[in-house]
Amino acid sequence: MQPFVLESSRLRLEVPRTADTVAIHDCCQDEQLQRFTTVPVPYTFSDAQFFVSQIVERGWTTGREYTWGLRLPGSDVLVGMISLRHQHRDIGFWISAELRGLGLMTEAVRLVADWAFDEGLPDVLWEGYVGNLGSAGVARRAGFTYIGRGPGLQPDRLQGHPECWKARLARDDDRSEKPGWPDESRTST
Numbered sequence: 001m002q003p004f005v006l007e008s009s010r011l012r013l014e015v016p017r018t019a020d021t022v023a024i025h026d027c028c029q030d031e032q033l034q035r036f037t038t039v040p041v042p043y044t045f046s047d048a049q050f051f052v053s054q055i056v057e058r059g060w061t062t063g064r065e066y067t068w069g070l071r072l073p074g075s076d077v078l079v080g081m082i083s084l085r086h087q088h089r090d091i092g093f094w095i096s097a098e099l100r101g102l103g104l105m106t107e108a109v110r111l112v113a114d115w116a117f118d119e120g121l122p123d124v125l126w127e128g129y130v131g132n133l134g135s136a137g138v139a140r141r142a143g144f145t146y147i148g149r150g151p152g153l154q155p156d157r158l159q160g161h162p163e164c165w166k167a168r169l170a171r172d173d174d175r176s177e178k179p180g181w182p183d184e185s186r187t188s189t
Helices: 018-027 031-036 045-062 104-118 133-141
Strands: 012-014 065-071 078-085 090-095 123-129 145-151 163-170
Touching: 012 104, 018 045, 018 078, 031 123, 031 133, 045 065, 065 104, 078 104, 090 104, 104 123, 104 133, 123 133, 133 163
Parallel strands: 090 123
Antiparallel strands: 012 065, 065 078, 078 090, 123 163, 145 163
């Protein structure tokens, strides 16, 4: 599939490009992002280059994974990343530390989920390492239903499957916050 743009009045999602490697590298230095994602640690400029030129490009070409960079309207600066992996219909994301808590990632998740449902997917799954309150808050605010915890679908840096919180958003679900999330995910992010 050819990359395409998703957008709202508050943000634009488009394929990351070579010019974004500096922003990706800089964002991936954040300790919280490193703690709760599978990015290499330490994260080098070569890692960012490999991500854009290999992971993103191959994902779109094969249809395995669609990755978008988040940009604010009128800006070319990449401030976050969101991907939909087709094998498990799961979504993954991160946003730069200075933009957390503004609702931008919740909006990005909704844009990607709406597109996925328009494409015929029955649901979208989310999982985050146990304790990842920020990611859990995004999923909860986007309308996902918490379904429990268990080994993660995606291997971590050591090829293990760490304990994750899991949630599901079905095509016909309303987008209101659902009860049943771990109490910790009620913390403001």
